[in-house]
Amino acid sequence: MKKYYKLVDLDCANCAAKMETNIKKIKGVKDASVSFMAQKLMLDADDNDFDNIVKEVIRVCHKVEPDCEIVIN
């Protein structure tokens, strides 16, 4: 399943790159891309475990930039 999320307060381009690298390392993630300019995250991951993967993604992003929020709706 491929989903797009909005990122709020993603302030640094380098952090976006780090998030992307770290999200790609999460088990079950097929592809991920973080656009600093559009403040968006594309996540392509296993359907079965999607909710858990999203939780892990949120954790990883917080670790890189604590102020950054992922909008889940």
Next chain:
Amino acid sequence: MTKKQKKMLKRIILSLCLFAAINFVKTSVTVLRILYLIVYLIISYDVIKMSFINIKNKEPFDETLLMTIATVGAFLSGEYAEGTAVMLFYQIGELFQSIAVERSRKSISSLMDIRPDYAWLEKDGELIKTDPYEIKKGDIIVVKPGEKIPLDGKVIKGESVINTSALTGESVPQNVSIGSSVISGCVNISGLIHINVEKEFSESTVSKILELVENSSVKKAKAENFITKFARVYTPAVVLCAVVLAIIPPIFLGNFSQWVSRALIFLVVSCPCAIVISVPLTFFGGIGSASKRGILVKGGNYIDAMANVDTIVFDKTGTITEGIFKVNTIKSIDCTEEELIKTAAEAEAFVEHPISKALRDKYGKKIDLNLITDTKNITGMGVEAKINGNIINAGNSKYIKTLGVKPQTTENGSTAVHVCKNKKYMGYILISDSIKPNAEKTIKELKNSGVNHTAMLTGDSAENAVAVAQKVGIDEVHYGLLPKDKVDFTEKYMAKKPVDKKLAFVGDGINDAPVLSMADIGIAMGGLGSDAAIEAADIVIMDDNISKIPEVIKIAKKTINIAKQNIIFAISIKIIVLVLSAFGLSNMWEAVFADVGVSVIAILNACRMIRK
């Protein structure tokens, strides 16, 4: 400015004032140092905090670490004013960056200023201002003159002129009246119209386009991925060099503190921020300025590809030609003209092809669908239908020959539909489609902008196809093709082009989805209102203006150029200053310029892409 940026600006102004004030204070060195330290902490606490977070995450190497080490190092070696100033300039640079990024985000969203804020919902004769998200399918909405049409639907009352320029970049007013379909994002110009909503907001054209544009920068160009990787290698490498510079030379040459201060300059110069931010900004601007012209590019990678396009393969109908077919000759043999056109229209009653539509339009009367049983559509050939018990075949000459009937030869430049009744020849109908007025000029422009091969693929007859290709100046033409042949030919062209070059296929997105997705770049024309085209293509041209293709190539080339300029400029300035500082020929101030100054210039350069 956002709240955060305003807060940052206040911090910078406060620190600048304090920094200047310290120069006038006459006091002991210790007090002076404490004062500098206070200013330093005011301006740098978030940078230091971030560098600690990175260390905790075991990913310490980025600009915050470089700045922290460099400034703390400056303090330790007694250069209090320099240490504070470097951090101040760094923060000014950062603020400038963040404002530039915010601005370009805003200017791009205003380019795509098509999101409707409200809809007038008609309920019990009253108009209620409603959020477009809350409107349901089947609701009746009213659009006043001057307002945006918020949702896709059909006009049920009133008439007006609407403007599609926000979507297509081209201001061509369109008349609408009862029964016309209208698309969200267009502006209603003259009259009050009532619309029966056919799609909910999330499914409407506006939402789809906005989503596409917003998501496009997620697909990154090569240059963008390059700088991400570059930054990952570069920062640790520079830190290592700085450490080496601080330790090794003094072992042989002595003067430890001098080498440490050179190493610190090294760190200040080395921040990769200028490139890390300016390259994505350029691509973002490129995609934005294309969307302003009604060209939706689905990712930075397609900007890359478009700048390297070498071969363009065109579909004919609707791409090179208008795609509007008209019957111009009816030649009946052994029956009346009326009978011939009626039979042809009935046989093609269920076929959704422009040619079939032209036949039905020409016949003009209502077709009794009950009479037609058993229709079979033979793609790229024709149809067979059972009407009133008779077997009717209608199609091209190739098809008629397979039935063992000899069709009459027809003149060039038109498409012929031959009709047989129970395998007996009834005659033919000629249908023609005019070439788009700017097709010839466009092909010339494409050739001037580095496209070496052009080809046209069509299901149409040889004479017709060759005539069109010659008229517009397309190099190669393949005719009489079935959809799968188009795939085969495109594959051949893909194999033939130089490895580092790209192939684009241009079609209307209706019948050519497989080819669109197979080509390096699939370009769909006339995307407005066609979900299939928007879905299948990599680049969508909202109207059917073929001259937008050389325009995208121009935008793509300019984007790549600016990105390259920035990469080369930033890296070379930094290398020069790095070398100078290694030999002790540059000071902290030059280092700050090499960092902040280069960032500012690179960002301003990138902004050129957005203005246009």
